[in-house]
Amino acid sequence: MSVMNILSTQKQELAALIQSALEQLVAQGELQVADLPEITLEIPKDKAHGDFASNIALVLAKPAGMKPRDLAEKIAALLSTQEMIEKIEVAGPGFINFFLTKQWLYDVLDVIETQQLNYGASNYGNGEKLLLEFVSANPVGPMNVVNARAAAIGDTLANLLKAVGYDVATEYYVNDAGVQTEIFARSLLARYRQLEDPSYPFPEDGYPGEYVADLAKRLKAEAADFDQMDEAEQLEYCRTWGIDQMVESQKQDLQKFNVEFDRWFREQDLHKANKLEEIIQLLTERGYMYEAEGALWFRSSDFGDDKDRVIIKNDGTYTYVTADIAYHYDKLKRGFTKLIDILGPDHHGYIARMKAAVQALGYPEDALEILILQYVALLRDGKQVKMSKRAGEFITLQDLLDEVGRDAARYFFVMRSLDSHLDFDLTLAAEQSNENPVYYIQYAHARICSILAQAEQQNIPVKSIEAVDCKLLNHELEIDLIKKLAELPDEILTAAVERAPHRIASYALELAGLFHSFYTHCHVLGEQDALRDARLVLVNCVRIVLQRVLRLMGISAPERM
């Protein structure tokens, strides 16, 4: 069954009707084809083309040796008496356009009222255990804007995957072993020494950022016995304590960004538990390892990688790939059958080698899916913000939160597809004006809350859908609004399955737009009681759905603005 046909019962019913009409034509000998294709229905862009449209006659025309319009007419004739169909038209080259009776729309309101903030959920994922890893920024520096984009997108995607029935866990992999942590330790120790002796040399390859000096000051204040240690102990202390501090501050920044992980996985834990040795042994047993040029290699080219990868360097140490393979093996051993990693654009070369590793370990290739996020360019006043890591000049997640705020930042990161290089306009994002789409959406929510609050003040209850006359909701703008509400389940499913969280951002904007239009042209309070009550139900459903999509994106839904 195709993705598009899973959720909406109206679509399913209609597809079933078309199916039986086709079967009837075949039985009557009017349609001669080997087998019938899957029925797909789309919601036409143009309202004049009905509630749903089918291209089935176009698809079948050739195999059946018929003119598409003739076939369409035959199908339409068989369906026109159906109860749920108000009108049926054959249009264009042979499309069949279905106009349904309004009842299916009013049923949507009923579903929303029942399901509340669960509206749009489904069981597509069937409870499959899925692990989503994202951000995993290096713990030796502050998080940058690509990390921030990954955080916003990963968190939204996690919410979407949960909504469609996956058993989702999120994880942040902390690279707390390896060369860069040693450089970090030396940088921190040098800054510490410089507190006493400003001429103390800073390592040439050290990390220049201000944050290292800040850490050194805290080290001075907090670690009383530090000066009693010998240099090796000091370096080790700088490494473990310093990394812990960095991880802690990353956690806090992400928390402010409304992103929390189920687990922060430490690379060190793999080393301590000899997981790297274990993986090497396993791959050796399976025959994918060989020695050459004084190093140990993984034959990843057996699985389509460009070349084989070094696992143990000729100096006896491991490469990062070794730990990464061990990490992914650990994930799989924990029972996750679907692994998704969100990585930055500089890691695309990594896909082939990790997929090779997963296969070499005996798991299917698609057990691992790697999503590559494209770059973020920051603009301020229309000009690109230049950043230099060397000079310690860069915009961090923290800076971003200070400058534009959490809601705007999250929306801007989520609103573009992963593949798209993102131009993030700081000036626009920080602006609390009509140019800013976040506020446009939130404002719609706030307006509804205001209506509901005033209704409450006037002792007008929001009645249950069964207690109001839905048929009064027949204004064109009301119908448009309800149709948009009806699209949410498909929209959530598509966004989750296609890994396209930006679709939710667009949906939210469209729904808000339809509401604002409705708000201007249709009043709620002050209308005759029956209409007022029906509109209160509608407006309340819009509020629920707006809150639902904002929550999926990790954005707040303010009641007043």
Place this chain on the structure above:
RNA sequence: GCGCCUGUAGCUCAGGGGAUAGAGCAUCGGACUUCUAAUCCGAGUGCCGCAGGUUCGAAUCCUGCCAGGCGCGCCA
């Protein structure tokens, strides 16, 4: 040289086999004694990078080319 991503309205981007290609911003003109004007209504805008191919039908799929971004380490 090889790989990944991108090329659609003045700008930022949707649409990823279907009907006349969309939105926001920008530009111009209207709408507040009535539930929040952070809003609404109206107006113009396109060789969908180029060239072939597949198809009843291509912005969409395939091939080649052009342009931009990013990678291609016994760094992570």
